[in-house]
Amino acid sequence: xxxxxxxxxxGRANRRARARLxxxxxxxLVVATTYLGLVAVTFFIGRVVPIDPVLxxxxxxxxxxxxxxxxxxxxxxxxYYQQFWLYLKGVLQGNFGxxxxxxxxxxxxxxxxxxxxxxLATVGTVIxxxxxxxxxxxxxxxxxxxxDQVVRIVGLIGxxxxxxxxxxxxxxxxxxxxxxxxxxxxxxxVFEYTFTPITGFYLLDAILARDWAVFRDVxxxxxxxxxxxxxxxMAYVSRMTRSFMLNELGQEYxxxxxxxxxxxxxxxxxxxxxxxxxxxxxxxxxxxxxLLEGSVLTETVFAWPGLGLYxxxxxxxxxxxxxxxxxxxIGSVFIAINLxxxxxxxxxDPRTRTR
Amino acid sequence: xxxxxxxxREWLLTDRPQSxxxxxxxxxxxxxxxxxxxxLAVIGLAIILGLIVLAxxxxxxxxxxxxxxxxxxxxxxxxxPGHWLGTDDQGRDILSRLIYGSxxxxxxxxxxxxxxxxxxxxxxxxxxxxxGWVDAVLMRxxxxxxxxxxLVLALAFVAALGPGIGNAIIAIAITSWPPYARIARAETLxxxxxxxILAVRLMGASPWRIVLRHIMPLCxxxxxxxxxxxxxxxxxxxxxxxxxxxxxxxxxxxxxxxxASGRRFILDQWWVAAMPGFAILxxxxxxxxxxxxxxxxLDPRGSGQ
Numbered sequence: 001x002x003x004x005x006x007x008x009x010x011g012r013a014n015r016r017a018r019a020r021l022x023x024x025x026x027x028x029l030v031v032a033t034t035y036l037g038l039v040a041v042t043f044f045i046g047r048v049v050p051i052d053p054v055l056x057x058x059x060x061x062x063x064x065x066x067x068x069x070x071x072x073x074x075x076x077x078x079x080y081y082q083q084f085w086l087y088l089k090g091v092l093q094g095n096f097g098x099x100x101x102x103x104x105x106x107x108x109x110x111x112x113x114x115x116x117x118x119x120l121a122t123v124g125t126v127i128x129x130x131x132x133x134x135x136x137x138x139x140x141x142x143x144x145x146x147x148d149q150v151v152r153i154v155g156l157i158g159x160x161x162x163x164x165x166x167x168x169x170x171x172x173x174x175x176x177x178x179x180x181x182x183x184x185x186x187x188x189x190v191f192e193y194t195f196t197p198i199t200g201f202y203l204l205d206a207i208l209a210r211d212w213a214v215f216r217d218v219x220x221x222x223x224x225x226x227x228x229x230x231x232x233x234m235a236y237v238s239r240m241t242r243s244f245m246l247n248e249l250g251q252e253y254x255x256x257x258x259x260x261x262x263x264x265x266x267x268x269x270x271x272x273x274x275x276x277x278x279x280x281x282x283x284x285x286x287x288x289x290x291l292l293e294g295s296v297l298t299e300t301v302f303a304w305p306g307l308g309l310y311x312x313x314x315x316x317x318x319x320x321x322x323x324x325x326x327x328x329x330i331g332s333v334f335i336a337i338n339l340x341x342x343x344x345x346x347x348x349d350p351r352t353r354t355r
Numbered sequence: 356x357x358x359x360x361x362x363x364r365e366w367l368l369t370d371r372p373q374s375x376x377x378x379x380x381x382x383x384x385x386x387x388x389x390x391x392x393x394x395l396a397v398i399g400l401a402i403i404l405g406l407i408v409l410a411x412x413x414x415x416x417x418x419x420x421x422x423x424x425x426x427x428x429x430x431x432x433x434x435x436p437g438h439w440l441g442t443d444d445q446g447r448d449i450l451s452r453l454i455y456g457s458x459x460x461x462x463x464x465x466x467x468x469x470x471x472x473x474x475x476x477x478x479x480x481x482x483x484x485x486x487g488w489v490d491a492v493l494m495r496x497x498x499x500x501x502x503x504x505x506l507v508l509a510l511a512f513v514a515a516l517g518p519g520i521g522n523a524i525i526a527i528a529i530t531s532w533p534p535y536a537r538i539a540r541a542e543t544l545x546x547x548x549x550x551x552i553l554a555v556r557l558m559g560a561s562p563w564r565i566v567l568r569h570i571m572p573l574c575x576x577x578x579x580x581x582x583x584x585x586x587x588x589x590x591x592x593x594x595x596x597x598x599x600x601x602x603x604x605x606x607x608x609x610x611x612x613x614x615a616s617g618r619r620f621i622l623d624q625w626w627v628a629a630m631p632g633f634a635i636l637x638x639x640x641x642x643x644x645x646x647x648x649x650x651x652x653l654d655p656r657g658s659g660q
Binding site for chain 2: 030033034037038041042045046049050156157159160161162163164165166168169171172176289292293294296297300311312315316318320323324326327330331334335338339
């Protein structure tokens with residue numbers, strides 16, 4: 001009797017530890033296979049699909065000597081599995097080859113342009129969340145009302161509109177006609193040489209340097225593309241907020257809170273939204289990942305010197321190393337955010353914890 | 356009540372259908388009633404039917420040639436009588452180009468659906484029915500593809516394959532099958548151990564026959580909903596590829612490529628770039644509305660939200 005009593009809790013703790021270990025191992029397997037898949041697909045795109053991968057990298061005007069050297073450098077005389085192994089090793093070391101267009105290593109280029117994309121996507125996500133959550137709450141609380149319909153239509157248009165087209169129109173109206181914002185680019189030429197970025201996030205850099213003229217200029221440049229991305233994020237966030245809130249508002253604890261005599265404001269913002277916040281974190285993380293991707297087209301329209309513009313410029317110049325390097329980086333960040341939001345959800349919601 | 360006294364409506368809604376056909380028609384009627392009760396969904400359906408009509412009768416409906424313009428007298432004309440949506444830099448009537456472009460849009464949407472949906476359906480049903488390591492491997496592959504950024508991957512694919520509308524369709528299809536596999540697997544898991552599957556198996560049906568003849572048909576309706584909802588995204592991706600010069604090549608009147616070529620004149624002749632964008636917006640809005648409506652009509656469980 002006494003034996004079993006002392007053993008049982010130990011056995012249970014053991015089992016729990018083993019379950020947790022299994023969950024962690026499973027998660028690591030997911031991470032590893034997903035990244036391996038990403039590298040495999042880009043390998044396939046870069047080496048297997050093109051008829052002549054060397055031509056795709058050096059261009060058709062390269063002398064035969066160069067072509068032969070690159071062919072050997074890339075290991076194209078080896079069987080595919082050995083090539084893949086070499087490719088994988090290179091990618092893991094952050095070596096994506098050299099860009100034909102800029103003649104820099106692709107990784108150096110990406111490091112230079114990536115902060116611009118991050119800044120744009122971050123500001124866009126903030127705009128999307130700050131506007132989208134209240135709109136979603138409003139739509140849920142006034143379900144079926146005119147406000148609900150308007151939020152729905154605005155969201156639907158956000159899902160349906162081509163972002164590059166909306167960007168062009170926004171430039172036409174707010175920059176060319178009204179003159180409210182700055183045009184394409186990230187910062188005015190006037191400041192280009194006097195302003196030295198530290199972090200690469202220009203808004204932050206301007207604050208750090210206490211240079212308010214630059215800050216205003218950077219802000220007037222970022223506001224249009226970021227609002228545009230924010231609109232897309234808002235469409236998604238408001239729709240999901242509405243659905244989460246409807247779900248929460250139908251629960252019994254809301255009835256109990258009403259019976260207790262709590263104010264409606266308190267019930268909505270303090271109780272219902274608080275419970276809806278957990279899945280919302282996931283939604284916002286996913287929309288952030290979506291904006292990183294959406295920035296490809298936006299950056300092209302606004303001549304925003306980020307990773308998206310880098311990829312499309314490289315595409316136009318058949319610079320395959322740069323395209324694939326950019327794809328791997330965007331893909332990696334995208335996957336990382338996806339996985340992180342999953343982990344975050346499990347950590348924040350006690351219901352999903354293993355007992 | 357005798358059979359002859361039944362109205363057509365009663366015949367459709369009867370609890371005791373006399374034939375399989377009657378039961379099917381009855382079910383379709385109920386779904387149709389639920390669908391038409393949603394005004395926005397009907398608008399969506401009208402838009403898509405309009406698109407199909409435009410595509411089919413493009414030569415009859417288009418007032419001008421989509422390829423040959425009047426370079427001498429009609430360059431960059433403002434919208435007005437004669438050219439209702441204006442003309443582009445080569446003097447071509449934008450309305451006519453949009454009408455012909457509906458063929459390309461429809462082509463992309465249909466081909467992507469025809470390629471991606473069966474792949475997803477096959478992967479999902481096989482994984483769900485087989486279970487075990489087959490399921491684990493297939494679903495891991497699906498999840499890997501699901502985790503990729505679709506547009507960027509499609510870009511890289513087209514970059515390797517070379518620009519063109521056919522390659523754009525392949526690239527989009529390759530990146531859009533995973534959600535269908537997930538849906539098909541979920542549906543398969545719910546019916547896998549049901550009595551009728553056990554009965555067919557008892558009668559000696561092979562696993563392939565069970566999957567192809569008895570499980571796949573059940574996944575179709577939820578798959579149609581999802582495909583319809585995805586159409587808007589497919590159109591936007593195709594237009595994005597066209598805008599970047601990777602999709603349909605000039606002089607094809609693809610809407611995204613038309614925006615790209617109108618971009619140079621955006622400040623003075625805004626309509627050249629603006630009109631194709633409206634067309635894309637209207638059509639993808641139509642697919643979104645139709646998809647929402649179909650989801651509510653075919654799947655009453657999810658209509659609460």
